[in-house]
Amino acid sequence: MDSLILEPTPETPKVNFDANTGKLDISGRSLPEDAIAFYKKLFDWLDKYSAQPKAVTSLNINLEYYNTATSKQLYKILCVLEELNKKNKVEVNWTYNKDDTDMLSQGERLSKLVILKFNLVEN
Amino acid sequence: MTYVYNGAFSENLSDGILSLAEANMEEVEESSKVKKKVYFIMVESLQNITRHQDVKQETYNGIPSFFLIRRKANDYLITSGNSIENDKVNMLTGLLERVNSLDKDSLKDLQREILSEGDLSSKGGAGLGLIEIARKSGNKLFYDFKKINDVHSFFYFQTKVLGDSPLVTGGMEELHSMINFHQEMSDKNIGIIYQGEFSQDNMLNLLGMAESNIGEGIENLQVRKKIFHITVELLQNIFKHADILENEHKERQGIFFIGSRAGQYFICAGNVVKDDKIPSLKKRIDEINKLEGADLEAKYISVLKEKVANGSISNGLGFIDIKSKAKQNLIYSFTSLPNGNSLYSVQVNVSNN
Numbered sequence: 001m002d003s004l005i006l007e008p009t010p011e012t013p014k015v016n017f018d019a020n021t022g023k024l025d026i027s028g029r030s031l032p033e034d035a036i037a038f039y040k041k042l043f044d045w046l047d048k049y050s051a052q053p054k055a056v057t058s059l060n061i062n063l064e065y066y067n068t069a070t071s072k073q074l075y076k077i078l079c080v081l082e083e084l085n086k087k088n089k090v091e092v093n094w095t096y097n098k099d100d101t102d103m104l105s106q107g108e109r110l111s112k113l114v115i116l117k118f119n120l121v122e123n
Numbered sequence: 124m125t126y127v128y129n130g131a132f133s134e135n136l137s138d139g140i141l142s143l144a145e146a147n148m149e150e151v152e153e154s155s156k157v158k159k160k161v162y163f164i165m166v167e168s169l170q171n172i173t174r175h176q177d178v179k180q181e182t183y184n185g186i187p188s189f190f191l192i193r194r195k196a197n198d199y200l201i202t203s204g205n206s207i208e209n210d211k212v213n214m215l216t217g218l219l220e221r222v223n224s225l226d227k228d229s230l231k232d233l234q235r236e237i238l239s240e241g242d243l244s245s246k247g248g249a250g251l252g253l254i255e256i257a258r259k260s261g262n263k264l265f266y267d268f269k270k271i272n273d274v275h276s277f278f279y280f281q282t283k284v285l286g287d288s289p290l291v292t293g294g295m296e297e298l299h300s301m302i303n304f305h306q307e308m309s310d311k312n313i314g315i316i317y318q319g320e321f322s323q324d325n326m327l328n329l330l331g332m333a334e335s336n337i338g339e340g341i342e343n344l345q346v347r348k349k350i351f352h353i354t355v356e357l358l359q360n361i362f363k364h365a366d367i368l369e370n371e372h373k374e375r376q377g378i379f380f381i382g383s384r385a386g387q388y389f390i391c392a393g394n395v396v397k398d399d400k401i402p403s404l405k406k407r408i409d410e411i412n413k414l415e416g417a418d419l420e421a422k423y424i425s426v427l428k429e430k431v432a433n434g435s436i437s438n439g440l441g442f443i444d445i446k447s448k449a450k451q452n453l454i455y456s457f458t459s460l461p462n463g464n465s466l467y468s469v470q471v472n473v474s475n476n
Contacts, residue, residue: 010327033323033359036436065348067355068440076431099344102352102448113424 001052004045012038013063017045022054027062035069039076046080053088057081062095062123063103071106078114091117098122124194124319129308130187130336137169139328143317144192146328150320151194157284160259161199164282165192167252168203171280186275189305197286202301206275212268215278218250219266222257230258260284265298279305313382321362321377321394330354333381337388346388346475349448353471354381354390360441361392361469378468386475393468401457404467411442412452419447449473 004017013028032038049057059081061074081090094107104120111118124147126140144165148158172188189204207215225233234254257264265281281298283291291297308316314336317329333354334347341347362375377394396404414422426439442453449471458466 011323031327031355033326033363065351065355067352067359068444069359069438071440071444072427072431072438075427079431097344100348102345102348109420109424113428 001048004041006041013066015042017042017049019049020054022057023060024057025060025062027060029064030066030070032067032069035067035073039070039073042073042077043080046077050080050084053084056089056091057084058091058093060093060095061107064097071110075110075113078110078116082114082116085116091119093119093121095121095123124192125316126193126319127189127191127304127308127316128314128332128336129189129305130314132169132172132188132190133335134173136332136335137166137173139332140169140190140192141165143319143325143328146322146325147194147319157197157199157286160284161192161201163259164201164256164284167256168201168280168282171252172203172205186271186277187309189279191301191304196288196290198289198291199284200281200291200297200301201284202279202281202298204277204279204302204305206271207278209270209274209276212276212278216266216268218253219264222253223263225257227258227261230254234258256282262293265295267295267298267302269302311382312384313380315382316378316380318378319376321358321375321379326355326358326362329358329379333390337381337383341388341475343476346473349473350388350390352448353445353473356441356445357390357392357469357471360438360445361394361467363438378466383475388473388475389470390473391468391470393466395460395464396457396467398459398463398465401465401467405455405457408442408453408455408469411446414443414446419443423447445471 001019003019004015006012006015008014008028011029011031013026013030016023016025018024030038059077066074078092081092084090092111094111096103096107104122107118107120111120124144126143128136128140141162145158145162148161153161169190172190186206188206189202191200191202193200193202222230234251237251237254253264260282262283262285265283267279269277269279271277279298279302281301283293283297285291285293315329315332319325330351334351337350341350358379362377375394377392379392381388381390383389411419411422423440423443426443429435430437430439446453451472451474454470454472456468458468460466
């Protein structure tokens with residue numbers, strides 16, 4: 001299957017969901033007013049990927065800013081991966097700037113909501 | 124539309140102001156003739172500000188500059204303010220008076236004369252700019268000086284582009300009211316005021332301006348990010364609940380301002396809502412204001428889970444997030460407007476530590 005690559009814009013993140021390696025990267029800023037519309041592409045892709053996943057899937061989130069509309073979509077992605085984790089291994093790497101305690105606590109908050117290997121990575 | 128900026132200017136900021144004004148003019152389907160005039164005058168006025176300020180500091184000797192554009196019916200008022208040396212006041216007054224004394228044809232002749240002499244330095248590049256502004260506006264140029272100290276004065280400069288049936292007068296009244304407005308804005312430490320269309324593009328543009336107006340002065344990354352986050356949430360929240368103003372253009376109109384006072388930053392956004400929405404809007408904020416710490420966090424998580432489980436498209440998290448980031452209550456107000464509408468505004472304060 002094809003990978004999903006979306007170039008960043010001032011309000012949406014860079015997305016690189018690699019079907020060959022199972023590495024799913026989201027980075028940059030995510031501030032869309034209509035986050036549902038933007039993240040739909042990611043869910044459609046995840047739907048197909050879940051049917052033929054790699055042995056190990058890693059979700060790598062490295063966001064500088066995101067709005068609350070996005071936080072619901074991130075939680076939804078985690079729920080999809082939690083389901084996938086029942087059959088195939090999934091891990092989450094949440095990267096945050098070491099001075100950015102807020103981004104760390106956002107990661108901590110989401111890590112508590114799902115049963116997944118969740119690494120908080122300081123950068 | 125009204126846009127006012129009081130602070131340090133950069134080229135990026137000027138670009139932001141220009142695109143904000145352009146977007147608003149597109150929205151009201153302004154004629155291309157007026158659009159071009161306004162755009163040209165804005166460019167010249169903004170360059171006038173950036174030309175005179177210290178490149179590195181983005182202010183002139185630490186004195187912030189000022190820019191205001193206002194659309195009133197079909198008229199545009201463009202006002203700029205920047206500091207200059209006192210010894211330039213006479214020269215500038217002479218130049219402005221000369222331009223103001225000339226009619227259309229004489230202005231053209233003077234422009235040709237300066238250009239053909241090819242000696243821009245002795246007459247000054249700004250002279251040409253002023254002539255061109257006068258020609259484009261078809262109006263007198265309005266100006267005033269306010270002495271700051273022994274070395275500097277603040278130079279206010281106003282241009283008018285009047286529509287078919289002008290509401291704005293041809294006199295000094297508007298300039299004087301803008302000068303008072305600038306004084307008041309400086310006293311209250313307000314950096315940006317915007318009233319106009321709130322598309323997502325305009326919002327992003329305003330965010331960029333807010334970042335350069337107050338963001339660069341804040342060394343603490345957490346405070347800077349907090350202000351950015353809160354501004355995004357506030358704007359997206361307020362305007363998602365906007366009742367489109369029932370004017371001919373149906374645009375999403377609203378107000379926004381940002382500033383700082385006594386170690387606190389304040390961000391305020393507002394829009395027009397139908398009066399029957401007031402009780403539910405009040406209730407939502409009152410409920411969130413009552414929550415602190417762990418209760419607030421629990422509320423965030425329960426709303427997050429509920430909204431995702433129901434596939435709800437409404438957000439519901441914005442104000443909770445704002446309260447938990449600001450660690451201060453949201454301050455709201457409703458100001459009655461005609462036709463069963465009210466101006467609904469929410470202000471958030473963020474302390475600088």
